[in-house]
Amino acid sequence: MIIEVNNVSKEFVSPKKYPGLKGAIKGLFSNEKVRKMAVEDISFSIEEGEIVGYIGSNGAGKSTTIKMMTGILTPTSGQCLIRGIDPSKERKKNAQNIGVVFGQRTQLWWDLPLSESFSILKEIYNVSDEDYESQMKFLNEVLELEEFWTRPVRNLSLGQRMRADLGAALLHNPKVLYLDEPTIGLDLVVKDNIRKAIREINEKYKTTVILTTHDIEDIEELCNRIIIIDDGKKIYDGSLENLKEKYGxxxxxxxxxxxxxxxxxxxxxxxxxxxxxxxxxxxxxxxxxxxxxxxxxxxxxxxxxxxxxxxxxxxxxxxxxTELSEIVKEIYRHGMEQETKQNEEGMVS
Ligand SMILES: Nc1ncnc2c1ncn2[C@@H]1O[C@H](COP(=O)(O)OP(=O)(O)O)[C@@H](O)[C@H]1O
Ligand SMILES: [Mg+2]
Missing domain, CATH: 3.30.70.100 (Alpha-Beta Plaits)
Known part of the structure; x- marks a missing residue:
């Protein structure tokens, strides 16, 4: 197993906020805290080469899980192991193995030409000239970065930026690729390009991909397995066909x-x-x-x-x-109800 997530929970504790200026001052002197279990006792394991859709409604805990798997956040309890490494303990070592794309914000240097961002990443990840050349050749083929290679990232369209971000995440040819909403806001053509790129990378390098998305088509076209979380808890883990068969x-x-x-x-x-x-x-x-x-x-x-x-x-x-999107919507609606049912049927391992 390339990824093991064992009983991982994440609780956020933040100071209670009060409205208005008076409230802000009150907040300064108050010790009241708000607790939020963003992820609750989640376990799963993923094999090398799988493309897994990690889905759930807004605020379900998807990004929090990804952040724990990448080492950005430390679990409150439980442990993630990525190629045997605990990312919260060995963040740097883990970074060599993973690539991350957050659809909502770029990882690239805003003011630098794309080419320079890539040069910096090459140094950061210690990519040899030889590997750099061959990987760039491949990335250019699938993502067509040359089109805007010398432009500063700030001047890229959203679609170009996403291609650039995906390329950047793959420069060091990571074994695991995390994509958090990679197609959000993109037009159909770019979405298609991004999906194609993900598929090609997975086929060529056996890269393991974990993908969160709101786009049902992403799932249908890319994922052979999906994990659904609802309010921080895992409610389904299995194949798409199985899901369709069960609910569809x-x-x-x-x-x-x-x-x-x-x-x-x-x-x-x-x-x-x-x-x-x-x-x-x-x-x-x-x-x-x-x-x-x-x-x-x-x-x-x-x-x-x-x-x-x-x-x-x-x-x-x-x-x-029944469309998959309807099935998924249905599951979102009946989250907890379905969970108990699945447990009885032994669908959630
Ligand atoms: N840094 C944080 N501090 C406090 N609460 C947070 C923080 N990050 C996320 N949350 C809360 O945790 C829950 C899960 O968030 P998130 O993982 O971003 O959901 P998703 O990516 O599935 O939309 C939400 O209720 C969110 O408000
Ligand atoms: Mg999110």
Whole structure:
């Protein structure tokens, strides 16, 4: 295992803030503290070469976890081991093994031309001339840095800056790459480039990637495994397929019908001998359509459609699998509820 996170928690303790100027003064003399468990008893391990999506809603504790894995923050309890190194104890040694990109802010020197930022990083990471040359050749191929190589970072567009940051994080060819919201605010073309670059680096060097993102497409295109955290706790760890299978059993079929009244006479439960729990029917007068959402383990699309055709003329049919984004939203909503369920089913290791 290249990464081991063992029962890691992080509690932030900050002085209680009071509003206004009076409050600020009051705050100076008060000892009241606010405690926040940002990460609570999280464990997982990751194998070399995996691309893992670390996802959860805002404030779930994603960045805090990444910061503990990189050594920026020290866990309140528990331990991270990255290639056997505890980053909070041996931050420098760990730095040689990792690359980090925080989407929200650059790691590069704002006023320097990109080329100079890279020269400095080359020195910091002790990259030999030979390695530098070959790595830059590769990075230029996948990230096209030459386009703005001599420009100061402050003058780069967000997309260029992100490519530059990713390149900088990879200059010393780290074994582990942490990406915290790497595609935030980027347009589709750049997003695509960034994803492609991540994939190529992973394939070429077997780089292990941990990625936090709000973009479901990042996950679908990059990750074979996802870890979901909610309010500091891990609520899912497994494959995408598994997640879809577990939560994505719902299918939706939308039928435009000639006569809504006739369509309303369909009773799937008695006609097909299934429980009323297994499906949900909604009708829309404006579009003259019937939408049936159903558990695909209980009903088949053809049976559903056939029933409607028996009662009325069906003019148009649309079939929809539940989108991953909906599944994930659902999980965010029911975070804790799902956790207990998963534990019973032994899904969370
Ligand atoms: N330095 C800090 N001091 C106090 N609270 C913090 C600090 N950093 C993060 N938090 C709190 O910890 C929780 C998790 O934050 P974070 O890890 O940034 O979430 P995410 O990256 O998933 O959006 C939030 O409630 C946040 O307000
Ligand atoms: Mg964050």
């Amino acid at each position: 059993v719902t299918r939706k079929v939308t039928m435009e019908v000639k006569n809504l009244k006739e369509a309303r006479q369909v009773d799937l439960s008695s006609a097909l001998h299934v429980s009323k729990e297994a499906y949900e029917v909604t009708t829309d007068k404006a579009t003259n359509s019937v939408e049936v959402a159903f558990d695909k383990h209980c009903l088949s699309i053809s049976d559903v459609i056939a029933q409607y055709m028996k009662h009325t003329e069906v003019k148009d049919i649309q079939i929809q699998e």
